[in-house]
Amino acid sequence: MSLLNHSLGTLAREIPGATRVFHHYRLDYCCGGNALLSEALAERGLDTAEVIARLEALPARNGNDTDWSGAGNADLIDHILARYHEVHRQQLTELIGLARRVEAVHADNPLCPEGLTVHLEEMRQELESHMQKEEQILFPMLRRGLFAPAQGPISVMRLEHDDHGQALARLLELTNHLALPADACASWQALYTGIEELQLDLMQHIHLENNLLFSPSRHQEVQHG
Structure with missing residues (x-):
């Protein structure tokens, strides 16, 4: 096909x-x-x-690639927690500091991303609330194989994922799609590099949950870990 x-x-x-x-x-x-x-x-x-x-043209999967589709719930959840939850907390703390610095120093530059600090702070608050709900409620249920009772929390998480997607779109609007001025300082460059990494990581994070961990077909086939 x-x-x-x-x-x-x-x-x-x-x-x-x-x-x-x-x-x-x-x-x-x-x-x-x-x-x-x-x-x-x-x-x-x-x-x-x-x-x-x-x-x-993409190369076939090699030994360094992990195929999470066959992993047990516990292993996949552990990966999500370590690779994404903890990383997002570090990323957003750093990005907020960089954004605050750039907005303060370059306020007169027409390309300065005005309002970016506030948006990142709102993203951190929303994402932290979301991750805590997963860590304290949903993930423990999935570890125990309680997929049917978890449908309510899963529906909420999917809706919040959509909100995170809109927040990422707003990031690109505020930064003019990460367009840097020719004379951008090191902080500005680091800020936009970090935002691009956050975007890619958060999309991969949501993908693993929406398309793998929350998939009904997966829970028919994969034993919980």
């Missing part, structure tokens, strides 16, 4: 490196993971042949 007839979430799950291709073309594979690749390309007006070629 053609890649075009697969959903973005499926391709992100099954093809190592696909998420970076999607990130490059600004295709939403986490919150919009149910959309078919053909639909997403048409909506964005992208060159189908070019994107397909990029996906087909």
Whole structure:
């Protein structure tokens, strides 16, 4: 079957490196993971042949790639906690400090991302609340294999993931899609590099939850760890 007839979430799950291709073309594979690749390309007006070629050119999975689709719930949750929850807390603390510095020093520059510090602070608050709900309520249920009773919390988490996706879109608006002035200082450069990393990490984080951990088919096939 053609890649075009697969959903973005499926391709992100099954093809190592696909998420970076999607990130490059600004295709939403986490919150919009149910959309078919053909639909997403048409909506964005992208060159189908070019994107397909990029996906087909990706190397096969190697020993350094982890296929989380076959992992038990406990292992996947442990990975999410260590690789994303703790990392997001560090990322946002650093980015808020950098944004505050850039906005204070470069307020007269027309490219200065005015309002970025406040937005990042709001993102930290919302994301911290979200992660705590997962850590204290949802993840313990999934560790015990209580998938049916977890449907309510999962629905809430999916809705909040959509909110996180909108917050990421707002980040790009505030930063003019991470466009730096030619004479950007080191702090400004570090800020935008960090925002790009946060965006990629948060999208991958949401992808693992929406398209793997929360998937009904997974809980029919994978024994909880």
